[in-house]
Amino acid sequence: MNASLIGFEIAVVLLGLGLLLLDLWTPPERRRGLGLAAALSLLLVLVATFVVPIPQEAVGFGGGYLFDGLALFFKRFFLVAAILVLVMQTEFADRIASGLSEFYALVLFALAGMMFAASANNFVMLFVAIELITVTFYVLTSFQRGRQASLEAGVKYLILGALSSGFLVFGIALVYGTSGTMSFPEIAAKIEANHSLAHQGLFQFGIVLVMVALGFKIAAVPMQIWAPDVYQGAPTPVSAFLAVGSKAAGVVLLLRVLLTAVPDLAGHSAKLLMVAAGVTILYGSLCAIPQRNIKRLLGYSSIASAGFLLLGLSALNLNGVSAILYYLGGYLFTVLAAFLVICIVTRSTAGQTSQEDDVGLFAGLHQRSPLLATALTLAMVSLAGVPPLAGFFGKFLLLKAVVESASSPDQTALRSAYYTLIAVGLTGVVISLYYYFGVVKAIFWSKGVGDLSPIPLSLPARLSLYVCIAGMIFLGVYPGPLLDLTDGVVKAVFK
Amino acid sequence: MNVGLEQYLMVSGLLFCFGLLGVVVRRNLIIMYMGLELMFNAANLALVAFSRFNDNLDGQLMVFFIITVAAAEVAVGLALIVALYRKRQSAHVEDLTTLKL
Numbered sequence: 001m002n003a004s005l006i007g008f009e010i011a012v013v014l015l016g017l018g019l020l021l022l023d024l025w026t027p028p029e030r031r032r033g034l035g036l037a038a039a040l041s042l043l044l045v046l047v048a049t050f051v052v053p054i055p056q057e058a059v060g061f062g063g064g065y066l067f068d069g070l071a072l073f074f075k076r077f078f079l080v081a082a083i084l085v086l087v088m089q090t091e092f093a094d095r096i097a098s099g100l101s102e103f104y105a106l107v108l109f110a111l112a113g114m115m116f117a118a119s120a121n122n123f124v125m126l127f128v129a130i131e132l133i134t135v136t137f138y139v140l141t142s143f144q145r146g147r148q149a150s151l152e153a154g155v156k157y158l159i160l161g162a163l164s165s166g167f168l169v170f171g172i173a174l175v176y177g178t179s180g181t182m183s184f185p186e187i188a189a190k191i192e193a194n195h196s197l198a199h200q201g202l203f204q205f206g207i208v209l210v211m212v213a214l215g216f217k218i219a220a221v222p223m224q225i226w227a228p229d230v231y232q233g234a235p236t237p238v239s240a241f242l243a244v245g246s247k248a249a250g251v252v253l254l255l256r257v258l259l260t261a262v263p264d265l266a267g268h269s270a271k272l273l274m275v276a277a278g279v280t281i282l283y284g285s286l287c288a289i290p291q292r293n294i295k296r297l298l299g300y301s302s303i304a305s306a307g308f309l310l311l312g313l314s315a316l317n318l319n320g321v322s323a324i325l326y327y328l329g330g331y332l333f334t335v336l337a338a339f340l341v342i343c344i345v346t347r348s349t350a351g352q353t354s355q356e357d358d359v360g361l362f363a364g365l366h367q368r369s370p371l372l373a374t375a376l377t378l379a380m381v382s383l384a385g386v387p388p389l390a391g392f393f394g395k396f397l398l399l400k401a402v403v404e405s406a407s408s409p410d411q412t413a414l415r416s417a418y419y420t421l422i423a424v425g426l427t428g429v430v431i432s433l434y435y436y437f438g439v440v441k442a443i444f445w446s447k448g449v450g451d452l453s454p455i456p457l458s459l460p461a462r463l464s465l466y467v468c469i470a471g472m473i474f475l476g477v478y479p480g481p482l483l484d485l486t487d488g489v490v491k492a493v494f495k
Numbered sequence: 496m497n498v499g500l501e502q503y504l505m506v507s508g509l510l511f512c513f514g515l516l517g518v519v520v521r522r523n524l525i526i527m528y529m530g531l532e533l534m535f536n537a538a539n540l541a542l543v544a545f546s547r548f549n550d551n552l553d554g555q556l557m558v559f560f561i562i563t564v565a566a567a568e569v570a571v572g573l574a575l576i577v578a579l580y581r582k583r584q585s586a587h588v589e590d591l592t593t594l595k596l
Binding site: 123124127128131135138139142145148149151152153154155156158159162163165166167169170172173174176177180181182228229232233 | 504507511514515518524527528531534535537538539541542544545549551553554556557560561564567568571572575576578579582583591593594
C-alpha cells in the first residue's frame with residue numbers, strides 16, 4: 001500500500017540508478033545520448049501520472065506522506081521541468097569535463113527530492129526532502145570543477161544552504177517541543193484545541209525559523225543573498241533547475257506549513273509576509289538594473305519573482321494560492337526558455353571568464369537564429385509581465401488576489417498595508433520592464449555586431465523551445481484550463 | 496541539583512548561538528563549517544530533551560535523520576572546500592571574489 005503511493009518517486013530513483021549503471025557500458029562518445037534517454041523515460045513517467053489510477057487523497061508512512069491534488073500538480077510540474085532541464089544538459093554536455101552520467105543522474109535524484117517535498121505532511125519528510133534537494137544541488141552547482149566561478153558558487157551555496165538547514169532543524173525542534181508532534185494536521189488540531197499554543201513565544205519563533213529556511217529555497221529576503229552568485233557561477237542547466245524546481249519545492253512546502261499546520265498563525269503573520277514580499281520585490285528589481293551578465297540578471301529576476309509569490313501568499317485567500325500555482329506554471333516555461341537559449345548561445349564563448357554570459361553575446365541573435373531570438377524575446381517579455389503572455393496573467397492574478405483582500409470587509413485593519421503592497425508590486429513591474437527590455441534591445445538593435453554565423457540547433461533543443469513558446473503563449477491567451485485546474489486543486493486541499 | 500528541561504534548552508540555545516556566531520564572525524571555511532555542525536547538534540540536543548520530557552519518541556527519530564543528513568552534507572561540503580583549496584590555495588572567504596557585481 002505504502003510502496004504503491006510512492007510509485008512515481010521510485011521510478012525516478014530507479015531511473016537515476018539505472019543511468020549510473022548504464023554509464024559503465026556506454027562508450028564515452030555516446031554518453032551524451034543518455035540524457036535524452038533519461039528525458040524520454042521521464043516523459044513516460046509524466047504520461048503515467050495521467051494514465052495510472054491515482055487515489056483522490058491518501059496518506060502513507062505514518063502520516064508523513066500525503067498524496068492529494070496539490071502533490072500531484074507539483075509532481076507533474078517537477079517532471080516537466082526535469083525533462084526540459086535534461087535536454088538542456090545534453091546541449092551543455094561538451095562543457096562538462098568528466099562524469100556526464102552523474103550530471104544527469106543527480107538531476108534525477110534532486111527531482112525525486114522535489115517530488116517527495118510535494119507530498120510532505122510532517123516535518124521529518126519536509127526535512128529529508130529538502131536536504132535531498134539541497135545536498136544534490138551543492139554537487140550540481142560546483143560540477144564544473146575546473147571553472148573557478150562554479151566552485152565558488154558551490155561553496156557559497158554550501159555555507160548559506162547549511163546555515164538555512166541549521167535554522168530549519170532548530171525551528172523544527174522548537175515547534176516539536178511546544179506542540180509535541182511533527183505532523184502538520186496534528187499541529188493544526190492541537191492549535192484548534194488550545195489556542196494559547198499559537199501565541200507561545202517559542203512556538204512562533206520556531207515557525208519563523210522554519211519560514212526563514214524555506215525562504216532560502218525560494219530566494220526571498222532575508223535569505224536571498226546567494227541567488228545571483230550561484231545562478232551566475234553554476235552550470236546553466238543547474239541554474240535553470242534551481243530557478244524553477246528548487247523554488248517551486250520551497251513554495252509547496254511553504255504552502256503546506258503555513259496553510260495546513262498553522263492556518264491561524266498565517267492570518268496573524270500577514271504583515272510579516274507583506275513586508276517580506278515588498279522588500280523582496282524591490283530588492284530583486286532594483287539590483288537587476290545595472291547587471292550585464294544575463295545569468296546574474298536572471299538571478300535577481302528570480303528574487304523579484306519570489307517576492308511576487310510571497311505577495312500571493314500574503315493575500316491570505318484561496319485565490320492568492322491558486323494564483324501562485326498559475327504563476328509558477330507560466331514561470332516554468334518562461335525561465336526554462338530563457339536558460340535554454342543562454343545555454344546554446346554561450347557555447348562558443350565557454351571558458352572566457354571575462355565576457356562569459358554577457359548580454360552583448362546576444363547581439364544580432366535574430367539574424368543568427370530567428371527561433372532562439374523569438375524564444376528569448378518572448379521569455380523576457382513574459383517575465384516583464386506584458387500581455388498576452390503567461391507572465392502577465394500570473395502577475396495579474398496575484399495582484400488581483402491582493403486587491404480582493406484589500407477590499408474585503410474582514411481585512412479593514414490591513415487595508416492601507418495592502419494598497420501599499422500593490423503599489424510596490426506595480427513599481428516592481430515597471431522597473432523590471434527596463435532591464436528585461438535591455439536584453440531585447442541587445443538582441444535586435446545592437447551596433448557593430450561581429451559574429452553573424454548561424455547557430456545550429458539540435459532536434460531536441462528545437463522541440464523544447466517550441467514547447468516553451470507554446471506554453472508561454474497558451475497560458476497567456478487561454479488561461480481557462482490551467483486556472484480551473486489550480487482553483488479546483490486549491491479548493492480541494494485547503495477547504 | 497535537579498536537571499530539568501530548561502537546563503537542556505539553555506545549553507542547546509547557547510550551542511546554537513555559538514555556532515551562529517562562528518559562522519558569522521570567523522572567515523575560515525572549515526571553521527565556519529564547524530559552526531554549522533554545532534548548530535545542527537544544538538537542534539539535536541533540543542529534540543532529544545523535548546522527546547524525553549514529552550514522553551514521545553518522534554523527536555529521537557528525527558535526530559537519526561538529522562545525523563544521517565548532516566554526515567552526507569559534511570562529505571559533500573568538505574570535498575567541495577578541498578576542491579576550492581586546490582584551485583585557490585586558500586580556504587578564506589575573503590578570497591571568494593570571482594563572482595561580483
